[in-house]
Amino acid sequence: MTTASTGTGTGSGTGTGPGTGAAEGTPRSPETSSFRAFFDDPRWALALIRATVLEAAHPQVGAALAENSTFIAHPWRRLRNTFVSMRRMFDADPAVREREVARLNRLHARMSGTDARGRAYDAMDRPTRAWVVATLFESAVTMCRLSGQPLDQDTMERTYAEYRAYLAALDGDARELPENLNDFWRYFDRVVEDELEDTEAARVILFRLFDHLPAPALLDGAPTLWAAGRAVVGPLLGAITVASLPESYRRKAGLPETPGAPTLMQGAYLAAGLARFLPKGWIDAGTIIETLSLSPDSDDPRARTVSALRARVKRATALLRLVTPLGGDTGTHPDPVPPTTTATGEGRRSAEEFFHQVLDQTGDGHLDWPDLAAMARELATRLDLDEPEETRLYDAFAAWWKELQTSLDTDGDGRVGIDEYAAAVPSLAGPALIRVAEVLFDACDKDRNGTIDADEYRALFRTAFHRDLATTDGTYGRSAFVGDFLSFMSGRRPNTPYDPLLADA
Structure with missing residues (x-):
């Protein structure tokens, strides 16, 4: 039901599954999908965090995350599985896409229960699944706007059709999302105003997840360096995400307004947007995620490079400990006793x-x-x-x-x-x-x-x-x-x- 827990992606077009159909039913292959272009875009990392908060703010999604998701204890594993799922949803083979849809639906069908207030939740609830897709689309549009590359109307409508097609692949149709883009914006504002809440899951993502984020495999031998970087980057990511959320939700949830956060947010998206000037293929999200989670004991050919990087990281963290010893509780002991x-x-x-x-x-x-x-x-x-x-x-x-x-x-x-x-x-x-x-x-x-x-x-x-x-x-x-x-x-x-x-x- 959520990007943090099941790896939701998007489809393309208005047909029966991802990769078939675009605006007005024109067939589009996964390779020409607008969303597929976001996979290796650094801006999408910021947008995905934002979308996940908006999903978690929905009481049904928030309850499902709180009860079932491993994103707090095992965030890197969840990130990897999410990315694999998104890749499958845009595979060139229709059978691969259909198989992934079936897997996601089986996974969602096993998630239901009641939240802390006694309200029922169900990961197969169709309006809620539509909201998950809506947050992904709206965050993609917002991402482009904040980075100074706003989508033109035709591209926006074509991209919206792709997201509706993904919902159709999951539910059999996309009726829970408005057909017209103008109607979508009214729908989005209504859900934000009337249905979103200050859920515990949203608060965890904003204010706890990054403060306690464990080191990926590449950096698990350098706790001092990881703790130092996390202490700086964690609060910044939280402030950037809060500043990017709809004002009506920030007000409803009582989220703090950090001085300078809007400027910081704009700068972060603009800086990430500069990646468009890099040669094609320089940034591959799949390779980055795999490398971060790769064990040095793996027989993967990249493990040798990872081992060399880990050795350099250990030397760097030893130097950091000598120059600027950390004080207080950093969340990770600089020299943990096994x-x-x-x-x-x-x-x-x-x-x-x-x-x-x-x-x-x-x-x-x-x-x-x-x-x-x-x-x-x-x-x-x-x-x-x-x-x-x-x-x-x-x-x-x-x-x-x-x-x-x-x-x-x-x-x-x-x-x-x-x-x-x-x-x-x-x-x-x-x-x-x-x-x-x-x-x-x-x-x-x-x-x-x-x-x-x-x-x-x-x-x-x-x-x-x-x-x-x-x-x-x-x-x-x-x-x-x-x-x-x-x-x-x-x-x-x-x-x-x-x-x-x-x-x-």
Whole structure:
């Protein structure tokens, strides 16, 4: 339902799916889509943050984000998955686009509930999905205007048709968005004025997300440098985003007006807009995102470059620590003590760290069904599962959640706290968790030969096949896979291929 949680993109035209149709029904390919041109545009990073805030300000979207999204605890992972989804929505192959639409709809169908005020929310609610698409279009128009490159009327109408086509791809039609562009602006103003609220999700994005943003893989070895940069850039991004929001919403939400913020906002968009003078192909968003999240242990050819960059970053952060030592709480200790050296013993991490890094996927401080659903969603995304394999994986995690509730929820509040978890850690490795491991193995074993080969291994772990090939015959058997998975989930041992699977940021 939201760009932060599911990776919504846009379609092109007024036909039945992305990439077919433009203004007045003229066919347009994904390559000529107006929105596709934004993928590698630095301005789109600012616009996407703005659009996400406007989405989160809608009570239905805000509730869905608060209950289900991992964007707080795992923002870089969510960014990568969002970008992959957007690319698929603009693939040249119609089958790829249709498959992604089906995946998004299955994902949304699993998100419903009630918010803190007892109001029902449903990620399949059609007016709400229309609002998500509306924020993307309006933010794109605003992005161009603020950067001194406003869209002409014809381009704006053609781009609007593309966004309506994306909604049609998801819902079967685009009736929830006005056909006429002039009517769209009246619709947008009405929703901002009458329906948006000062939601907790919007506040988190504006004032907490960037202040506590974990370092991407490229910079996780330089906490001092990352903390210093985040302390400066975080508040600036927040101020820029607030200044770019509609005035009526800023007033309704009581958002602070930072002196000089409008000028700062204009300068940021203008500076990002200068990228149009760079040679074509110099900025590739996909490459940048992949590089930021690439582990040095990966067999990807770019890993060597990443390792060299990490070494330079470490030298730079050491120099920064000598020249300007940080004072106070920066959110990240400049020289963190590895949790593996705690009282739990060499090679093990504390129960609290495992709870927060692996189990609490949504970052709300508790373990409940949305956390396990997020695990299933990430695994299904990595393996690119279709039905019925995806449903089998979700069902296995649902059964595990029932088992955990029975074993760990001692106060009966419907969720598991860190104290409840720490008091009954062995209960994690019950029959239901074994079933999760078995279903996951079956999902990885694409050729159904009873073993996981190097290619199947890489699909799940995104790294090389590091097992002892001499003793495993170049494969990974069911019993070994299940044993390793249970050891990770119950023994809390870091530095295994499973760690980045569910604990990466």
